[in-house]
Amino acid sequence: MTSTMIEGSPVTAAASLEAVDVAAWFGSSLVIDNVNLRMQPATVTALIGPSGCGKSTFLRVLNRMHEAVPGAQMAGEVLLNGEDIYAPGHRVTSVRQRIGIVFQKPNPFPAMSIADNVTAGLVLTGTRISRHDRETLVEESLTRAGLWNEVKDRLETSGSALSGGQQQRLCIARALANKPDVLLMDEPCSALDPMSTRWIEDTIRELGKTMTIVIVTHNLAQAVRVSQWSAFFLAEPGEPGGIVEQGSTDQLFSAPQDPRTADYVSGGFG
Amino acid sequence: MTTLHEPGDAVAASDAPVARVARTPRKIRRLTPDDWTSLVGALLASFALVTLIYEHLLNLSGVLGYLVCWYAAFVVVYATVLRMANSRKVVIERLVTVTLYLAASIVVGALLSTVVYTFAQGFHAYVHLNFFTHDMTGVSPTAPLSQGGILHAIVGTVIEVAIAVIASVPLGIGTAVYLSEVGGRWSQSVRTVVEAMTALPEILAGLFVYVVLIVYVGMPKTGLAVSLAMAVTMVPIIARASEVALRVVPNGLREASEALGATHWRTVYKVVLPSARAGLATATILAVARGIGETAVPLITSGASSFLNFNPVTNPMNSLPLYIYTSYTTHEPSAVTRAFGAASVLLAMVVVLFVVTRFLSRDKGAPR
Numbered sequence: 001m002t003s004t005m006i007e008g009s010p011v012t013a014a015a016s017l018e019a020v021d022v023a024a025w026f027g028s029s030l031v032i033d034n035v036n037l038r039m040q041p042a043t044v045t046a047l048i049g050p051s052g053c054g055k056s057t058f059l060r061v062l063n064r065m066h067e068a069v070p071g072a073q074m075a076g077e078v079l080l081n082g083e084d085i086y087a088p089g090h091r092v093t094s095v096r097q098r099i100g101i102v103f104q105k106p107n108p109f110p111a112m113s114i115a116d117n118v119t120a121g122l123v124l125t126g127t128r129i130s131r132h133d134r135e136t137l138v139e140e141s142l143t144r145a146g147l148w149n150e151v152k153d154r155l156e157t158s159g160s161a162l163s164g165g166q167q168q169r170l171c172i173a174r175a176l177a178n179k180p181d182v183l184l185m186d187e188p189c190s191a192l193d194p195m196s197t198r199w200i201e202d203t204i205r206e207l208g209k210t211m212t213i214v215i216v217t218h219n220l221a222q223a224v225r226v227s228q229w230s231a232f233f234l235a236e237p238g239e240p241g242g243i244v245e246q247g248s249t250d251q252l253f254s255a256p257q258d259p260r261t262a263d264y265v266s267g268g269f270g
Numbered sequence: 271m272t273t274l275h276e277p278g279d280a281v282a283a284s285d286a287p288v289a290r291v292a293r294t295p296r297k298i299r300r301l302t303p304d305d306w307t308s309l310v311g312a313l314l315a316s317f318a319l320v321t322l323i324y325e326h327l328l329n330l331s332g333v334l335g336y337l338v339c340w341y342a343a344f345v346v347v348y349a350t351v352l353r354m355a356n357s358r359k360v361v362i363e364r365l366v367t368v369t370l371y372l373a374a375s376i377v378v379g380a381l382l383s384t385v386v387y388t389f390a391q392g393f394h395a396y397v398h399l400n401f402f403t404h405d406m407t408g409v410s411p412t413a414p415l416s417q418g419g420i421l422h423a424i425v426g427t428v429i430e431v432a433i434a435v436i437a438s439v440p441l442g443i444g445t446a447v448y449l450s451e452v453g454g455r456w457s458q459s460v461r462t463v464v465e466a467m468t469a470l471p472e473i474l475a476g477l478f479v480y481v482v483l484i485v486y487v488g489m490p491k492t493g494l495a496v497s498l499a500m501a502v503t504m505v506p507i508i509a510r511a512s513e514v515a516l517r518v519v520p521n522g523l524r525e526a527s528e529a530l531g532a533t534h535w536r537t538v539y540k541v542v543l544p545s546a547r548a549g550l551a552t553a554t555i556l557a558v559a560r561g562i563g564e565t566a567v568p569l570i571t572s573g574a575s576s577f578l579n580f581n582p583v584t585n586p587m588n589s590l591p592l593y594i595y596t597s598y599t600t601h602e603p604s605a606v607t608r609a610f611g612a613a614s615v616l617l618a619m620v621v622v623l624f625v626v627t628r629f630l631s632r633d634k635g636a637p638r
Binding site: 063065093094096100103105110112120121124126171178 | 522523529530532536540
């Protein structure tokens with residue numbers, strides 16, 4: 001399934017994403033501070049670390065989903081191809097179209113068919129598309145998400161009838177149909193069985209060859225399997241979370257510089 | 271090795287094609303004869319006991335008192351019988367079960383008897399075709415059932431409820447969207463008012479429209495006035511039930527929609543409202559069920575008429591509940607039968623409406 005995945009997808013230069021001195025608050029509590037991370041084009045970057053250290057918050061800052069939470073604030077800059085997505089000229093809706101996100105829990109729209117779920121991004125942003133282009137987009141997105149063969153005969157049935165792993169791939173297809181420059185994933189496999197996890201990891205690896213992907217995961221083996229770059233987040237008690245160490249995944253896991261990283265990747269805590 | 275079989279036996283057995291024997295599931299929750307006899311025995315014993323004491327020793331009469339005493343005696347006898355062989359927990363469990371079954375049967379029985387009684391009493395009215403195709407113009411209440419009909423009331427009810435739905439559904443759902451998707455400082459006050467208004471007596475809604483629109487504005491007593499008064503009682507019901515339906519839409523869906531670049535309103539319109547479709551339909555049914563049965567409202571804001579009127583803005587318009595009320599209170603036998611016939615039609619309309627709305631609001635392709 002992996003060999004056919006990229007064919008037919010437009011070859012565009014992958015985008016780079018860079019967080020500069022990012023901080024984030026919920027209400028008055030500072031949850032992450034001083035986060036600097038460059039997410040290379042056409043690379044899978046993994047964010048690892050124990051629960052509550054701000055990985056997911058950081059991920060949501062990257063596509064302006066953080067501010068959807070009441071009372072949430074941020075500081076610093078997030079540069080997409082060198083442009084600050086928080087600059088006044090940028091509309092939040094177009095930022096979210098360019099930087100897609102897949103959440104932890106699969107959440108297909110229950111009132112829409114599988115095909116409608118894939119093109120939901122167009123409908124929701126009011127983008128018009130011809131019938132033929134729509135069919136092409138559905139097939140292309142589902143193929144890239146590795147789901148086409150399983151659902152091609154029932155595109156008009158409800159997305160909620162799919163298994164958990166299929167629903168998550170449908171959500172990936174839905175994000176891809178928006179043609180984002182960057183794809184963010186917030187523990188996309190934590191609600192799935194090992195078999196579905198493997199399928200999704202294959203999908204991520206394949207997509208990562210041409211797309212910039214950032215994935216939050218609690219599964220260290222998964223980080224090793226899918227990512228080329230890793231950042232280790234940690235929050236000391238009472239302190240905001242931040243990056244302790246980052247580097248190529250091989251190096252971070254085989255020769256960590258910081259003793260806390262070494263402890264974590266060797267299973268010492270967390 | 272001390273086994274009786276050769277070591278290879280097990281392997282050979284599992285390799286051989288096994289003939290599939292048709293299996294039947296075991297009945298593991300079966301009531302034992304003991305359970306049955308103690309239940310039936312307690313029923314009969316308490317029946318005999320109450321008959322003896324209530325009717326023959328105390329010389330009391332009255333069906334309700336009899337049934338209450340029978341139930342009380344049954345509980346005592348049943349508990350005693352059970353206690354002989356069971357623990358306290360089991361006795362309480364059985365008694366609660368029996369009481370709940372009883373409560374459910376009382377409700378179903380009351381409902382069924384109402385429906386059956388209505389349809390039976392109205393039978394001689396609605397077997398005549400003219401009952402559905404004629405109005406009561408020039409037909410006296412004492413006229414035989416082969417004359418006159420309730421077409422004017424059916425048409426009136428349909429038109430009035432339709433206008434009330436058109437007026438109240440957008441307002442009600444709009445209020446629900448405000449309460450659930452916008453919120454803010456005022457939403458709590460709005461919610462309190464809406465909740466209080468769901469209990470608004472219909473006669474107050476009728477008087478409100480009468481005073482404001484008919485007395486002050488000078489509107490004539492018409493079907494439109496009835497619809498507006500109905501809408502006053504329907505809006506809070508729709509708003510409240512719809513808000514509940516919107517609140518149970520998972521937040522993940524709103525988040526997913528916004529993450530795809532949708533604006534807040536587009537998310538509400540394309541994701542939240544469609545996901546809550548079944549709940550919104552139920553809210554509308556609840557409100558229509560309330561509006562369609564209102565009697566004081568048409569009595570005050572339109573008044574009964576005997577002629578067919580398709581125009582909601584001129585002349586009074588009759589409706590089924592008002593027709594039932596006015597016919598029944600004549601106490602003429604044929605008018606009373608017509609009232610029951612009209613009540614049967616009203617019941618049938620509510621059922622049809624319920625089925626149609628359920629059908630229209632079912633989820634597309636959902637495995638249900």
